[in-house]
Amino acid sequence: MNKTLDIYAILLKAFGPRGWWPTTVKGIKPQYHKKRRLNLSSREIFEICIGAILTQNTAWSNVEKAIENINSAGLMNPLKIKRVPSNRLAGIIKSSGYYKQKSVKLKNFAEHILKKHKSGLKKWLKNADINELRDELLSLYGIGPETADSIILYAAQKPKFIADAYAIRIFNRIGFLNSLKYDYVQNYFENILTKDVCLFQEYHALIVELAKLYCKKKKPLCNECPVGKKNLCAFGASV
Numbered sequence: 001m002n003k004t005l006d007i008y009a010i011l012l013k014a015f016g017p018r019g020w021w022p023t024t025v026k027g028i029k030p031q032y033h034k035k036r037r038l039n040l041s042s043r044e045i046f047e048i049c050i051g052a053i054l055t056q057n058t059a060w061s062n063v064e065k066a067i068e069n070i071n072s073a074g075l076m077n078p079l080k081i082k083r084v085p086s087n088r089l090a091g092i093i094k095s096s097g098y099y100k101q102k103s104v105k106l107k108n109f110a111e112h113i114l115k116k117h118k119s120g121l122k123k124w125l126k127n128a129d130i131n132e133l134r135d136e137l138l139s140l141y142g143i144g145p146e147t148a149d150s151i152i153l154y155a156a157q158k159p160k161f162i163a164d165a166y167a168i169r170i171f172n173r174i175g176f177l178n179s180l181k182y183d184y185v186q187n188y189f190e191n192i193l194t195k196d197v198c199l200f201q202e203y204h205a206l207i208v209e210l211a212k213l214y215c216k217k218k219k220p221l222c223n224e225c226p227v228g229k230k231n232l233c234a235f236g237a238s239v
């Protein structure tokens, strides 16, 4: 029996499909998509990449505000992000924190697309080999493993498990992990699960929900947690 799939099923039953990654289809506000949408527009794909960079070290609610501001300023495309002055962009994304560094990261990412991928972001992400894409993203300023993997999984729609701090905390407490290193955790899940984009997308979103609602950094709510209630967590069984 694959226990990681048991936990996935428990979380899906408890929380339902999360509809990640939210993107703007109408208006300026990103929306969750309860129905899976595999044919994203170029604009949505760029917005996912922007969101993946902006969400570094901050809550999604702060990113949402920044994305709304970018949308209402009409800047959600690589050329406009490249051309907008850095200090103006920094002001527009201020709610996401570290806004000066993040404005440089966004401009750098936009410039990379325009310079290296003349056929556009959508074609680049669609046609790239997953490992080469990851290496290329990681070579860019301000893009680390979690950001690269978010872009690969949600914008490129290729199967990459995001081993973020939430996943590491939860599965360490459950008792699955022998190491807390990003690459180890990612490989653990990629070896044990079918490499399926929809599964990885949904699993990541469910992990985030579990971490926010129950498996908090301090004082996890094990008695109320859907995984703890099924006696599947070593930490939960010990409290």
Ligand code: SF4
Pocket: 170, 173, 174, 214, 215, 216, 220, 221, 222, 223, 225, 226, 227, 228, 229, 233, 234, 235, 236, 237
């Ligand atoms: S039982 Fe507790 S430690 Fe285990 S996953 Fe749930 S909240 Fe986290």
